[in-house]
Amino acid sequence: MADESRTHRAGVFDVRLVIALLMGVYGLVITIMGLGFTTDEEIAQSAGVNINLWAGVGMLVFAALFVVWTRLRPIRVPEEPQGEE
Amino acid sequence: MDVLAQADLRLDANAIDYVLLAFYFALVLGIGYLARRQVSSSLDFFLSGRSLPAWVTGLAFIAANLGAIEVMGMSANGAQYGMPTAHYFWIGAVPAMLFLGIVMMPFYYGSKVRSVPEFMLRRFGKPAHLVNGISFALAQILIAGANLFLLASVVNLLLGWPIWVSVILAAVIVLSYTALGGLSAAIYNEVLQFFVIVxxxxxxxxxxxxxxxxxxxxxxxVSGGPGGAEQLDSWPGNQLTGFGSNFLSVLGLVFGLGFVLSFGYWTTNFVEVQRAMASKSMSAARRTPIIGAFPKMLMPFIVIIPGMIAGVTVTELAGENKAALLQGERAPSGATFNDALLLLMRDLLPNGMLGIAIAGLLASFMAGMAANLSSFNTVFTYDIWQAYIKKGRPDDYYLRTGRVVTAAATILAIGTAFIASTYANLMDYLQQLFSFFNAPLFATFILGMFWKRMTPTAGWVGLVTGTGAAVAVFLLAETGVWDLPGQGASFVGAGAAFVVDIVVSVAVTYASRPKPAAQLVGLVYSLTPKETLRHSTTGEDAGWYRNPGLLAGIVLAITIVLNIIF
Structure with a gap:
């Protein structure tokens, strides 16, 4: 982009980071649940799958991918507020 | 909703589940607060300053529609009819979304209108504008109330909170973020909701x-159960349409659902179109519905299949219960297909995952209501207040009006939620109402966009008579004068609205004076210079993967393959 010099990276508020935060926290909590606090009875109830663990790991991977994406392609905000084009 | 209450649906949520739920709501409110800092004009508030990237608006486009009817209703349909339910996605949504992106979006985005009724104003003048604006605003308030009530009744069933507490709590949460951050907050939350639902x-x-x-x-x-192997193939779907003949069933699906109902809904419903208008360029606006079509196409696999699984594994729904329900009788267990998803969650998910699943369900209900509110406040402020009541005030006056209107709409929605609670089948009724307004609107739009002679008078007369025709069919079917099978009544009603609208519009056009061609540039296909319809292909719009036509082709190809497999 030619006018990259006149832009700066957006601050904390990138919706991708909010999504990553939610998925990361959810993933972490249920991974821990799956590792230590899901009873054999509950695992049997979910057809023998420790779904807390697997879904937790899946969400952590997803959150990590979103963080990487945000790092690689940050939002650029123009310094000057744009008028009507 | 008393039918729901008969089965035991209380979920065994524990402290961890509540913590996960609370964390979700904290983020939702946080987004509202953060989005507020980006709001400095009414355009920021109502259309996010036309600044959002296409993947955000594309996911919001889908999430705004992923409300109560979609998640609960489609899994219920999955339990009842099986794979034919996928037609609501593959025939009833994807083609219309592609059409919106490829053909219609250049006019919406290119003419810089701020709402669908405003397009009516520029093309057909004030009477059509007012008819469209008022009917849309009214429908949104009624639908927001129904969404709110459904949300509250699910919270009541799952967690045991009183209905009125959940209604008010949910209304306050949705109001806080939509009034603070406007459309941006609603859209960002819709994207978040999308991921939680998945x-x-x-x-x-x-x-x-x-x-x-x-x-x-x-x-x-499924083959061994009631309903049989027919439920595993999406075609011809006789059980879904209620037609005995395969040929009529396919015809009903393609023309009734696929053409009139779905094109009417997806291409003229401002709740959806508003999301595309909020994107940052013509290319992004055109890609919005097309990007949304990718998840839409795959949604059946995580909505309908759980429904089908519930239909064969959940004790309250399987075997003799399913057989009784398919016959239109009460199941011995007292459960209905609407409970499919909740019962499956109860049976399969451990604490932890259960909290996330509840968050996902509540997210989908709130997505629907926030979408209704954010499109209502735009249409009310721009198309009713600014156009007819208080003209020519400074912009910050309308920004304040938007916030006040959002609050007023929420209070009205609480009112309509309590009206909704007195009807058992309000969702069906509202969907029917919706097709009254959208089918004729679509006819008027298509004629108006491609036929420059169509006159302003024809615009509003067509709308009114089209709606009248749909209402007439509805009344005939309700009173039993005309016996229409299954979902046939709304298919025929929409078809009648469409045909009557076209015939009346053409007749009135030849009897009245058209608008001068100079006033229709950018609004009618033949009078618009081709360059202005094109989008830029440089900078952030460059690359084959950002080409709307190519993306639409990919979606279409995958949809056809899915139809062949299932």
């Missing part, structure tokens, strides 16, 4: 498939 439904589907022994196991058990 995070809730995908693990549920996986566990469910394990439970029945994979896809083969599901095929075996």
């Amino acid at each position: 995070a809730a439904l995908l693990p549920l589907t996986i566990v469910g498939l394990y439970k029945v022994g994979g896809w083969e196991g599901l095929v075996e058990r």
Whole structure:
């Protein structure tokens, strides 16, 4: 982009980071649940799958991918507020 | 909703589940607060300053529609009819979304209108504008109330909170973020909601498939159960349409659902179109519905399949219960297909995952209501207040008006939620109402966009008579004068509205004076210079993967393959 010099990276508020935060926290909590606090009875109830663990790991991977994406392609905000084009 | 209450649906949520739920709501409010800092004009508030990237608006486009009817209703349909339910996605949504992106979006985005009624104003003048603006605003308030009530009744069933507490709490949360951050907050939350819904439904589907022994196991058990193997193929879908003949069934699906109903809904419903108008360039606006079509196309796998699994594994719904329900009788267990998803969650998910699943369900209800509110406040402020009541005030006056209107609309929605609570089948009724307004609107739009002679008078007369025709069909079917099978009544009603609108519009056009061609540039296809309809292909719009036409082709190809497989 030619006018990259006149832009700066957006601050904390990138919706991708909010999504990553939610998925990361959810993933972490249920991974821990799956590792230590899901009873054999509950695992049997979910057809023998420790779904807390697997879904937790899946969400952590997803959150990590979103963080990487945000790092690689940050939002650029123009310094000057744009008028009507 | 008393039918729901008869089965035991109380979920065994514990402290961890509540913590996960609370964390979600904290983020939702946080987004509202953060989005507020970006709001400095009414355009920021109502259309996010036309600044959002296409993947955000594309996911919001889908999430705004992923409300109560979609998640609960489609899984219920899955339990009842099986794979033919996928037509609501593959025939009833994807083609219309592609059409919106490829053909209609250049006019919406290119003419810089701020709402669908405003397009009516520029093309057909004030009477059509007012008819469209008022009917849209009214429908949104009624639908927001119904969404609110459904949300509250699910919270009541799952967690045991009183209905009025959940209604007010949910209304306050939705109001806080939509009034603070406007459309940006609603859209960002819709994107977040989309991911929570997927995070809730995908693990549920996986566990469910394990439970029945994979896809083969599901095929075996559905074939052996009531309804039979017919439920495994999407065509011809006789059970869904209620037509005995295969030919009529396919015809009904393609023209009734696929053409009139779905094109009417997706291409003229401002709740959806508003999301595309908020994107940052013509290219992004055109890509919005097309990007949305990708998840839409795959949604059946995490909505309908859990429904089908519930129909064969959940004790309250399987076997004799399903047989009784298919006959239109009460199941011995007292459950209905609407409970499918909740019962499956209860049976399969451990604490932890359960909290996320509840968050996902509540997210989908709130997505629907926030979408209604954010489109209502735009249409009311721009198309009713600014156009007819208080003209020519400074912009910050309308920004304040938007916030006040959002609050007033929320209070009205609480009112309509309590009206909704007195009707048992309000959702069906509202969907029917919706097709009254959208089918004629679509006819008027298509004529108006491609036929420059069509006159302003024809615009509003066509709308009014089209709606009248749909209402007449509805009344005939309701009173039993005309016996229409299954979902036939709304298909025929929409068809009648469409045909009557076109015939009346053409007749009135030849009897009245057209607008001068100079006033129609940018609004009618033949009078608009081709360059202004094109989008830029440089900078952030460059690259083959950002080409709307190519993306639409990919979606279409995958949809056709899916139709052949299932």
